[in-house]
Amino acid sequence: MNRSSYQNPLIERYSSKExxxxxxxxxxxxxxxxxxxxxxxxxxxxxxxxxxxxxxxLKANQNNINYxxxxxxxxxxxxxxxxxxxxxxxxxPKAKGIIHLGATSAFVGDNTDIIVMREALEIIKAKMISLFxxxxxxxxxxxxxxxxxxxxxxxxxxxxxxxxxxxxxxxLLMDYENLEYQIRRMKLRGVKGTTGTQASFYxxxxxxxxxxxxxxRKLANKMGFEETFPVTGQTYSRKLDFEVLSILSGIAQSLxxxxxxxxxLQSLKELEEPFEKNQIGSSAMAYKRNPMRSExxxxxxxxxxxxxxxxxxxxxxxxxxxxxxxxxxxxxxxxESFLAADAILNIAINVCDGLVVYDKMIERHIELELPFMxxxxxxxxxxxxxxxxxxxxxxxRLHSMESGKKVKIEGMENDLLERIAEDKDFNxxxxxxxxxxxxxxxxxxxxxxxxxxLDDYIYPILKANKDLIDIEVDLRV
Numbered sequence: 132m133n134r135s136s137y138q139n140p141l142i143e144r145y146s147s148k149e150x151x152x153x154x155x156x157x158x159x160x161x162x163x164x165x166x167x168x169x170x171x172x173x174x175x176x177x178x179x180x181x182x183x184x185x186x187x188x189l190k191a192n193q194n195n196i197n198y199x200x201x202x203x204x205x206x207x208x209x210x211x212x213x214x215x216x217x218x219x220x221x222x223x224p225k226a227k228g229i230i231h232l233g234a235t236s237a238f239v240g241d242n243t244d245i246i247v248m249r250e251a252l253e254i255i256k257a258k259m260i261s262l263f264x265x266x267x268x269x270x271x272x273x274x275x276x277x278x279x280x281x282x283x284x285x286x287x288x289x290x291x292x293x294x295x296x297x298x299x300x301x302x303l304l305m306d307y308e309n310l311e312y313q314i315r316r317m318k319l320r321g322v323k324g325t326t327g328t329q330a331s332f333y334x335x336x337x338x339x340x341x342x343x344x345x346x347x348r349k350l351a352n353k354m355g356f357e358e359t360f361p362v363t364g365q366t367y368s369r370k371l372d373f374e375v376l377s378i379l380s381g382i383a384q385s386l387x388x389x390x391x392x393x394x395x396l397q398s399l400k401e402l403e404e405p406f407e408k409n410q411i412g413s414s415a416m417a418y419k420r421n422p423m424r425s426e427x428x429x430x431x432x433x434x435x436x437x438x439x440x441x442x443x444x445x446x447x448x449x450x451x452x453x454x455x456x457x458x459x460x461x462x463x464x465x466x467e468s469f470l471a472a473d474a475i476l477n478i479a480i481n482v483c484d485g486l487v488v489y490d491k492m493i494e495r496h497i498e499l500e501l502p503f504m505x506x507x508x509x510x511x512x513x514x515x516x517x518x519x520x521x522x523x524x525x526x527x528r529l530h531s532m533e534s535g536k537k538v539k540i541e542g543m544e545n546d547l548l549e550r551i552a553e554d555k556d557f558n559x560x561x562x563x564x565x566x567x568x569x570x571x572x573x574x575x576x577x578x579x580x581x582x583x584x585l586d587d588y589i590y591p592i593l594k595a596n597k598d599l600i601d602i603e604v605d606l607r608v
Contacts, residue, residue: 141467145431145474153251154466157196162246163215163239164193166354167230170322173349174232177342179335185226192222212236233331234322237366237453241320244465245367246354248375249317251469252310255382258476259307260592260599263300265484267589270296274581277570278493279500284395286500289570292402292488294577297584299392302385304588310378320367321347321359326452364452372465373442376435379472383435386475390425390432393482397422400492405485424482424606428475435471438464477604497570499538502547503531508567513557526556 142151152158168189175181197218205214213236220227231238274293279286322343324331329343336342351359360367396402397420406420441464445457506527514520534547548568552561593600 139467139470141470141474145427145477146470147254147473147477150251150254150470150473153247153254154469156198157194158247159243160196160198160201160215161194162243163212164189164196164219166239166242166350167219168193169350169353170232170234170238171226171229172353173346174229174335176349177336177346179229179232181229181232182225185223185229188223188226189219189230192219195222197222210236212239215239233324233335235325235331235365237320238322241367242354244461245317245319245371248465248469249314251473252314252317252375252378255379255469255472255476256307256310256314256596257599257602258473258480259303259310259382260596261602261604262303262476262480262483263307263589264593264600265480266296266300266303267585267593269293269483269486270300270581271585273488275571275574275578276488276490276493277497277574278401279496286496286504288504288575289497289501289573291574291577291581292493293581294574295392297581299385299389300589301584302388303382304592306378306381306385307592309381313375313378317356318358318360319351319354319356320363322350323360323363323365326365327363366449366453366457369442369446369449369457369461372461373439373446376439376442376464376468379468380436380439382472383432383475386479387429387432387436389479390422390428390482393425393486394422394429397425399496401489401496403487403489404482405487424478428478428482431471431475435468435475438468478606480602480604481606494570499545501568501570501573502534502545504573505567506531506547508572509551509557509559509564512563512567513559516558518556518558523556526554527551530554 168186171181171186171189175183175186200221201211201214201218204217205211208214208217212231216231219230223230270293272293273296274291276292277289278292278295280288280290280295322332323329332343332346333340336346347359351357393402393404397404403420404422404424441460445460448454449457510520510523510527513523530547530550534545534550537543538545548561548564551557551559552564
């Protein structure tokens with residue numbers, strides 16, 4: 132590692148080796164060479180004077196990138212593609228004249244970007260499947276555990292911990308559906324020429340429309356694609372970049388929301404992300420157990436959300452058939468968005484697989500609030516016993532206010548039930564009131580909702596992608 136110059140923390144600290152490789156120089160330039168080989172093969176199959184010997188020479192050197200020659204050549208030409216055409220030609224003297232035949236720089240640049248993005252989306256998909264798996268287990272395990280619901284971060288009607296988990300999982304399901312759709316609709320740029328008219332290829336094949344169209348189909352199939360863009364300028368529409376990065380932005384939004392919830396619940400001591408034996412929470416406060424992994428997800432997620440807006444600006448400011456002010460920008464935002472998305476999914480799998488639930492603390496918080504939430508049920512029971520609803524409603528309102536003061540101002544226990552039991556107008560014993568305090572009476576259909584959601588939506592995805600479950604995640608920091 133070169134410690135005298137800036138190193139990207141996404142690679143050093145956060146992202147996986149497989150995602151880092153997808154955006155590596157080796158991946159990029161070997162894919163360029165695969166495209167040149169596929170182009171030459173397709174051109175030969177359609178009658179151009181290219182020999183098997185030339186193609187074999189190209190294949191023999193596909194992965195043997197002579198970087199030193201390419202780098203030196205680019206210093207002279209200031210053109211990365213032609214420098215690599217030159218370097219490849221140095222290794223393949225017999226095939227030198229047919230490398231990049233009829234193509235423009237975007238042939239290797241844009242097609243490679245699409246190939247790489249599709250492979251990166253597949254990695255993201257695999258990570259999402261593993262996250263679904265651990266979250267589904269959490270939701271199922273705690274589907275019936277009552278917990279305080281919160282609106283405006285104020286105590287509200289009860290829900291269950293598993294039901295809350297389905298809210299996180301449902302957001303991610305929406306992202307997953309968009310991801311699947313995007314992977315299916317990815318098209319190769321194909322062979323379009325300098326302004327998208329295919330003029331050079333049209334000339335190579337003596338103005339034969341069928342052969343040019345067949346060239347496009349053959350190249351796509353050789354590179355593993357069913358379709359190419361029907362029309363382009365010199366480059367494919369930069370709206371594709373925005374669409375792809377929007378998928379990553381959606382995942383980032385979902386994980387940011389989820390980890391915000393985890394951080395709030397950890398502050399309430401109801402839930403806690405994994406905390407390892409020798410982990411240090413604070414350099415000054417030794418007792419602290421900070422939710423640092425959830426915070427890291429939130430931190431990286433904001434970056435991902437912001438880069439999708441960058442892609443939107445690039446797509447909207449392209450000129451006519453192309454302009455080069457997209458190039459340097461895209462070299463940064465596309466790889467880094469994927470590296471960051473890969474990182475937050477890795478961390479999320481780790482966090483959700485090791486969440487610690489403090490059910491006694493959850494019960495304690497319910498006990499403080501449930502008497503207030505049960506007032507409607509208490510009122511109904513009192514009315515059944517012959518009480519006047521209007522009078523009792525006013526009385527229970529006043530008792531609630533007084534009990535609330537005890538809790539908030541004096542720090543005392545919630546004495547609402549004692550007040551009601553002592554009020555003869557309610558005609559309810561403490562035993563009757565206690566029976567109304569079973570938290571499971573106030574969770575509605577939350578357990579059934581969890582079961583149905585998992586059965587109908589999540590388990591079918593896990594079954595269809597069982598080979599992608601249980602990816603091993605190794606967090607370096």
